Amino acid sequence: MKVLDRSINAWQLGILIFILTFANKILVLPSLLYEGAGMEALFALAFLCLCEFALVLLFFFVKKRFPTQSLSQILQQRLGKGFRVVLYVFIMLFFLSKAVLLYNVTYIFFRNLIYKDTSNFLILFCFLPILNHLAICGLRVLGRTAQLFFPVIFGILLFCLIVGLFGINNRPLLFSNSFLSVIQTGARHISPFGDMMFLFLIIDRVKIKDRQWKIVFSLSGIALFFVFVISLIFMLSYTSTCFMHPYAIFEIMSFVKEYGGLGRIDIISMVLIIILAYFHLAIYLKSFMFCFKEVFEKIDQIYGVLTFNFLFVVVVVFFIVNLENAVVFGQEILPYASILPYAILPLILLFCCKNKKGNENADFQKMIKKHQKNIKKPQKNAVFCENEQNFYEKEKQKNVFERKNFEKENKEIVHLGNEKTEKENEKTEIFEQEKPAKKRQNFVRFEKQKNVFLHSGGEVER
Amino acid sequence: MKFFCQQLQKTPMLFVFALMIVFFGFSAVASPAxxxxxxxxxxxxxxxxxxxxxxxxxxxxxxxxxxxxxxxxxxxxxxxxxxxxxxxxxxxxxxxxxxxxxxxxxxxxxxxxxxxxxxxxxxxxxxxxxxxxxxxxxxxxxxxxxxxxxxxxxxxxxxxxxxxxxxxxxxxxxxxxxxxxxxxxxxxxxxxxxxxxxxxxxxxxxxxxxxxxxxxxxxxxxxxxxxxxxxxxxxxxxxxxxxxxxxxxxxxxGERDMKKVNFVIGDYSNGSIVVRNITDQHFDNANLTFEIFDKSIAYHIVYQNGIPVVSIDTSLTLRLSEVEQENKILQENVELFVIPENVIDALKKKVTNSMAEGIEIMRENQVDMADFYTVLHNNNPKAFHKFLDSLEDPEDYLNRIVFKVNVRIYAK
Incomplete structure (x- = not known):
C-alpha cells in the first residue's frame, strides 16, 4: 500500500503543533506537578513549556538552514547511515512510548468516569482503525482534518478556561517548597514534553513562506499558554486537594458544575479530550511510520502501521493496565527518553548546522562561483580584428546576461524554492496518480535526479 | 453490489465503519437501558x-x-x-x-x-x-x-x-x-x-x-x-x-458563635446585625436591625520584635431593615434617612466585639478557621517560620499573634 505524504502548509503545521502541545499535559500532569512541588511547580511547568517552544524555534532554524532536505538526508550526509538508523530507532520507540502513555491515561479516565464496564479491547477497537486510516491517508489529510476540527477544539478549550475561572476561590500556600523540589518535579515530569520532535520528521514536507512563520509561532505560543493556564486554574481551584483530582481539564469544569446552575457541563471537556486523543495518537503513529520507513527502507510503510498496532496493543494490554502503572511508566521510565528531544537531537542538529558539508546554501554559493568561472573569457594572446573585437564585446555581453539570468533564477530557487515547486508538486501529484506503477517508478527516479541536478545549478525541462 | 464491493475494497475505512455500525448498533439494541x-x-x-x-x-x-x-x-x-x-x-x-x-x-x-x-x-x-x-x-x-x-x-x-x-x-x-x-x-x-x-x-x-x-x-x-x-x-x-x-x-x-467567626473569615454575603438600646433625637431606646448589603475584608501584616501583628480591616455596607421601639414609629423617609453617627459607632463596637470573640473562639480551640497560617506564610515565609520556631508549641501560634481589628461601617 502506498502512503502519500504530501506537503502541508503553515496553517496546517501550526494547528498540528497546537493540538500536539496538549498531549499528556492537561489531564494528569497538573495534579502530579502540584503533588511534587505545590504551587511552585508552575515554575517547572513554565520552564518545560519554554523548552517545548525552543524545539519549535530550533525547527525554524533548521528549516531555514536546510529548506528542502529531510532529517534523514541531513543526518546521513554528515553522520553516516548507521548513526541515522540508530537515531531513528530511538525516535520510533520514543513515540511508541508516548502513544502508550497517552492512550492509557485517556482510557483510564473514560473507564473511571463513563465507560465503567467497557473493556480495553473495545476502546482499542474504536481507536485503532481511525488512527490507522488517518496515518495511512497521509500528512496532508491529517493536517486538513485537524484544520477542520480546530475551531471546535479552540472553542471548547476557551469555554473550559472561562468556566474554570469561576472555580477559583482559594488562597494557595506560596513558596513552601524548595527550589530543589521544583527542579526534581520538573525533571520527573518532563516526559509529557518533547513532542515537537515530530516537526523534524516532517521537515521536508512543510511548505512555508517566510512571512508565515508567525502563524506557527503564534499557535504554538497560544497552545503552551493554554496548557499553563489550565494548570494554574486547576491548582488555584483545588490547592491542597489536588491529589484527589487527577484529571485537570475535567475537574476544572466539574468544580463549578453546580454553582453555575448549568448541570453537567463537565461532559464538554470529555468531548475535547476524545478529539485530542485521536489526533495525538494519529500524530504519534505518523511519527512512528516516518521512523519505520527510515529504518526499514525496503519494506512497505504499511508494515510500519502493522508493527505499531502490534507493539501498541501488546504494551497496552500486557504491561500497562492501570493508572498507577501508567504514571510510574511516565514518571520513572519515560523521563530518560526525554534526553532524545532535549539533548541528543538539538546537539546533532546544531552540529549539522555548523558543519558546512552538505550545507544547502554553502553548496549553492560554491556552485555559483564555479559557474562564474566557467563563463567563457577572451584568450589573452588572441589577435583581434575589428570584427573579432565586436564579437568579443557581444560574447561578453551575452555572458553577463546569462550570468544575471542564472543568478536571478537561482535566487528564486533559494528563497522561493518551495513556492515555486508547490504548484509543480501538485501537478506531479496528479501526474503521479495517473501513471501506472512502472512509469511512476521511473518518474520518481527522474524526480530524484532532477533534485540533484537542481542543486548543482542546472535547469530542468520537462 | 459488485461496484459496492469494489468500493469497499478500495476504502477499507468504509468496511470498518460498516463493522462498527453492525457491532455497536446491535449491541445497543440488545443491551438493557x-x-x-x-x-x-x-x-x-x-x-x-x-x-x-x-x-x-x-x-x-x-x-x-x-x-x-x-x-x-x-x-x-x-x-x-x-x-x-x-x-x-x-x-x-x-x-x-x-x-x-x-x-x-x-x-x-x-x-x-x-x-x-x-x-x-x-x-x-x-x-x-x-x-x-x-x-x-x-x-x-x-x-x-x-x-x-x-x-x-x-x-x-x-x-x-x-x-x-x-x-x-x-x-x-x-x-x-x-x-x-x-x-x-x-x-x-x-x-x-x-x-x-x-x-x-x-x-x-x-x-x-x-x-x-x-x-x-x-x-x-x-x-x-x-x-x-x-x-x-x-x-x-x-x-x-x-x-x-x-x-x-x-x-x-452554634449559629451565634459561627457568626462571630465568620466576621473574621469573611466568608458570607448575607446576614443581619442588631444594635440595642439606641437613644438619640430619632430613636428612643430602640433596637435597630441592619442587613448586610456588602462586605470586604483584608488582612495586613507587620512584624514587631519578630511577632506578627495582623490587622483585620473590615468594611461593611449595611441597610437599616427594622426599627423596634415601644409606642413610637420612625416617621422618616425610608430611603433618604441618614443613619446617625452614634448608631454607626454602636455598629462598629458591635462588629469589633464580635470579631474579637470570634478570634478568641479560634484561639481557645487552636483552630485556624480563617487560615491565618497561609496569609502569614505568603506574606513573609522567612519571618513567619522564624516566629513559629521561636514558639514552644508551634500549633499554638494563634495565641501568640497580635490581632488588630479595624471596622468601617457604611450604613444607608
Whole structure:
C-alpha cells in the first residue's frame, strides 16, 4: 500500500503543533506537578513549556538552514547511515512510548468516569482503525482534518478556561517548597514534553513562506499558554486537594458544575479530550511510520502501521493496565527518553548546522562561483580584428546576461524554492496518480535526479 | 453490489465503519437501558450498626431515584439499606437489595451520623473521595440523629414540598450563621496547612412555628403540594457547625458563635446585625436591625520584635431593615434617612466585639478557621517560620499573634 505524504502548509503545521502541545499535559500532569512541588511547580511547568517552544524555534532554524532536505538526508550526509538508523530507532520507540502513555491515561479516565464496564479491547477497537486510516491517508489529510476540527477544539478549550475561572476561590500556600523540589518535579515530569520532535520528521514536507512563520509561532505560543493556564486554574481551584483530582481539564469544569446552575457541563471537556486523543495518537503513529520507513527502507510503510498496532496493543494490554502503572511508566521510565528531544537531537542538529558539508546554501554559493568561472573569457594572446573585437564585446555581453539570468533564477530557487515547486508538486501529484506503477517508478527516479541536478545549478525541462 | 464491493475494497475505512455500525448498533439494541442497570443515588446516609462477631458493622442508606414512566413529571425516591464491615461491602449489599448497580454520579449529599463523626471521619469518607464519579461539590453534613432517620425526613420533605436538603445547605452557606459544607471545602481545610475542616450539622426537628415548610411523618409518597396532617411534623434545621482538627471533632459552634467567626473569615454575603438600646433625637431606646448589603475584608501584616501583628480591616455596607421601639414609629423617609453617627459607632463596637470573640473562639480551640497560617506564610515565609520556631508549641501560634481589628461601617 502506498502512503502519500504530501506537503502541508503553515496553517496546517501550526494547528498540528497546537493540538500536539496538549498531549499528556492537561489531564494528569497538573495534579502530579502540584503533588511534587505545590504551587511552585508552575515554575517547572513554565520552564518545560519554554523548552517545548525552543524545539519549535530550533525547527525554524533548521528549516531555514536546510529548506528542502529531510532529517534523514541531513543526518546521513554528515553522520553516516548507521548513526541515522540508530537515531531513528530511538525516535520510533520514543513515540511508541508516548502513544502508550497517552492512550492509557485517556482510557483510564473514560473507564473511571463513563465507560465503567467497557473493556480495553473495545476502546482499542474504536481507536485503532481511525488512527490507522488517518496515518495511512497521509500528512496532508491529517493536517486538513485537524484544520477542520480546530475551531471546535479552540472553542471548547476557551469555554473550559472561562468556566474554570469561576472555580477559583482559594488562597494557595506560596513558596513552601524548595527550589530543589521544583527542579526534581520538573525533571520527573518532563516526559509529557518533547513532542515537537515530530516537526523534524516532517521537515521536508512543510511548505512555508517566510512571512508565515508567525502563524506557527503564534499557535504554538497560544497552545503552551493554554496548557499553563489550565494548570494554574486547576491548582488555584483545588490547592491542597489536588491529589484527589487527577484529571485537570475535567475537574476544572466539574468544580463549578453546580454553582453555575448549568448541570453537567463537565461532559464538554470529555468531548475535547476524545478529539485530542485521536489526533495525538494519529500524530504519534505518523511519527512512528516516518521512523519505520527510515529504518526499514525496503519494506512497505504499511508494515510500519502493522508493527505499531502490534507493539501498541501488546504494551497496552500486557504491561500497562492501570493508572498507577501508567504514571510510574511516565514518571520513572519515560523521563530518560526525554534526553532524545532535549539533548541528543538539538546537539546533532546544531552540529549539522555548523558543519558546512552538505550545507544547502554553502553548496549553492560554491556552485555559483564555479559557474562564474566557467563563463567563457577572451584568450589573452588572441589577435583581434575589428570584427573579432565586436564579437568579443557581444560574447561578453551575452555572458553577463546569462550570468544575471542564472543568478536571478537561482535566487528564486533559494528563497522561493518551495513556492515555486508547490504548484509543480501538485501537478506531479496528479501526474503521479495517473501513471501506472512502472512509469511512476521511473518518474520518481527522474524526480530524484532532477533534485540533484537542481542543486548543482542546472535547469530542468520537462 | 459488485461496484459496492469494489468500493469497499478500495476504502477499507468504509468496511470498518460498516463493522462498527453492525457491532455497536446491535449491541445497543440488545443491551438493557442504562436506567435499568444503574440506581441513581442522590443521597447517602452512613450509620453505625450493632457489632457482629467482633466486627464493626456499618449501615448505609441510599436515597435512590426510581424513574417511572407516566404522563406527569414526578420524581420518586426510594430508601435502600445495606450493611457491611466496610463502606464498600455495605454499598455492594445495598446494590444487591436494589438489583441494580449503584451510580454515584448524581450524588448530592452525604449524611454522617454523630457516632460516625465521633469515631473518626476519614475511615468513612475515604471510599467516597476515591470514587471519581462523585463531584467535588457534593454536600457532606452530619446529623445529631440517625442518618437513616434524617434521610427519611428529607425524602418526605422532598416529596411533599420540593425542599431538597442539598439546596438547603447551598442556600445556608451564603449566610453569616453557617458555612459551606461540601466534600471539597471540608477536605481542602483538612488537608490544608491548618488541618481544620468545617462541616454543617443538620437536624430534623419539630418546628416551633407552623408557617415553616413541614413534612408529614407518615410514609406518603407521590406528587407534592398536598399537606397531610400527621401525628408529628418535622423540618430540617441547622443546629451546629462542627469543627474538625486533625480528623478529630474539636468544637461545635452554634449559629451565634459561627457568626462571630465568620466576621473574621469573611466568608458570607448575607446576614443581619442588631444594635440595642439606641437613644438619640430619632430613636428612643430602640433596637435597630441592619442587613448586610456588602462586605470586604483584608488582612495586613507587620512584624514587631519578630511577632506578627495582623490587622483585620473590615468594611461593611449595611441597610437599616427594622426599627423596634415601644409606642413610637420612625416617621422618616425610608430611603433618604441618614443613619446617625452614634448608631454607626454602636455598629462598629458591635462588629469589633464580635470579631474579637470570634478570634478568641479560634484561639481557645487552636483552630485556624480563617487560615491565618497561609496569609502569614505568603506574606513573609522567612519571618513567619522564624516566629513559629521561636514558639514552644508551634500549633499554638494563634495565641501568640497580635490581632488588630479595624471596622468601617457604611450604613444607608
Amino acid at each position: 442504562e436506567i435499568n442497570q444503574y440506581a441513581v443515588v442522590t443521597a447517602i446516609g452512613i450509620d453505625k450498626a450493632e457489632m457482629e462477631e467482633n466486627n464493626e458493622i456499618y449501615e448505609l442508606t441510599l436515597l435512590t431515584f426510581v424513574p417511572v414512566a407516566q404522563q406527569s413529571f414526578t420524581e420518586k425516591y426510594k430508601l435502600v439499606n445495606g450493611k457491611g464491615r466496610s463502606i464498600s461491602e455495605a454499598m455492594d449489599l445495598a446494590a444487591l437489595n436494589i438489583g441494580r448497580e449503584v451510580g454515584l454520579s448524581h450524588l448530592k449529599i452525604i449524611v454522617l451520623s454523630k457516632e460516625i463523626v465521633q469515631e473518626g471521619l476519614f475511615k468513612f469518607l475515604d471510599y467516597l473521595l476515591r470514587d471519581a464519579q462523585i463531584s467535588a461539590s457534593t454536600k457532606v453534613v452530619t446529623t445529631d440523629m440517625q442518618a437513616k432517620q434524617f434521610l427519611e425526613t428529607a425524602q418526605k420533605l422532598d416529596n411533599e414540598s420540593s425542599i431538597k436538603v442539598s439546596e438547603h445547605i447551598l442556600f445556608n452557606s451564603d449566610y453569616i450563621y453557617s458555612t459551606e459544607s461540601t466534600l471539597e471545602t471540608f477536605f481542602k481545610g483538612t488537608f490544608g496547612p491548618t488541618h481544620t475542616g468545617l462541616m454543617a450539622c443538620l437536624s430534623a426537628k419539630s418546628p416551633d412555628e407552623q408557617t415553616m415548610p413541614t413534612a408529614a411523618s407518615d410514609m406518603s409518597s407521590g406528587a407534592g403540594g398536598e399537606q397531610q396532617g400527621g401525628s408529628t411534623e418535622e423540618m430540617i434545621t441547622q443546629c451546629h457547625v462542627y469543627v474538625f482538627k486533625n480528623e478529630e471533632l474539636v468544637v461545635m459552634l
